Amino acid sequence: MSEQKVVTTDNDFTITRVFDAPPADVWRTWTDPECFTRWFNAVPGSVDNDVRPGGSWGATLREPEGMRMSGKYREVEPLHRLVWAMETPEEPIVMHATFTETPGGRTETVYGQNVPEPFPCEQAVAGATAILDAFEAELAGGGGTRPAQKGRA
Numbered sequence: 001m002s003e004q005k006v007v008t009t010d011n012d013f014t015i016t017r018v019f020d021a022p023p024a025d026v027w028r029t030w031t032d033p034e035c036f037t038r039w040f041n042a043v044p045g046s047v048d049n050d051v052r053p054g055g056s057w058g059a060t061l062r063e064p065e066g067m068r069m070s071g072k073y074r075e076v077e078p079l080h081r082l083v084w085a086m087e088t089p090e091e092p093i094v095m096h097a098t099f100t101e102t103p104g105g106r107t108e109t110v111y112g113q114n115v116p117e118p119f120p121c122e123q124a125v126a127g128a129t130a131i132l133d134a135f136e137a138e139l140a141g142g143g144g145t146r147p148a149q150k151g152r153a
Contacts, residue, residue, distance in 0.1 A: 014112035039138035090116040
C-alpha cells in the first residue's frame with residue numbers, strides 16, 4: 001500500500017496518495033467500467049459510468065449484498081480532476097479526486113468527500129482507505145493501459 005496522508009474536519013476529509021503509475025493509467029483504472037467493477041467490489045454488469053459533466057454513474061455492491069449506489073458527475077477534467085455526487089437520503093455525498101503527475105511517471109491522487117451527519121468522519125476515512133487499497137491493487141494488477149486481468153471480479 002502507498003503511504004497516505006489524511007486530513008479531516010468534523011464533516012469532510014481528504015486522502016493523498018502517490019500511485020506508481022502515470023496519470024493516464026490511474027484515470028483509466030478509475031473510470032473504466034470493467035476496472036471499476038473489480039476495485040469497487042461491484043456486481044459484474046452493474047456499473048454505469050458516463051464520465052462527463054451531468055453524466056450518471058452507478059454500481060451495485062456485492063457487500064453489503066445488492067446495495068445500489070448512484071449519482072451524477074459534476075465536473076470532469078480528463079486525466080486531472082473529477083467531482084461527483086452520490087445520492088443519499090440525508091444529503092448528497094460530494095466526492096472529488098485530482099490526479100497530478102509527479103517525477104518518475106507516478107501520480108499523486110488527492111481524494112476527498114463530505115461526511116453527512118450522523119456518520120463519523122473516521123468511519124468514512126476507513127471505508128475510503130479500503131477502497132483506495134483495492135484501487136491500488138487493481139492498478140498494479142492490470143488496470144490502466146495494460147490489458148485487464150480476467151476472472152478477478
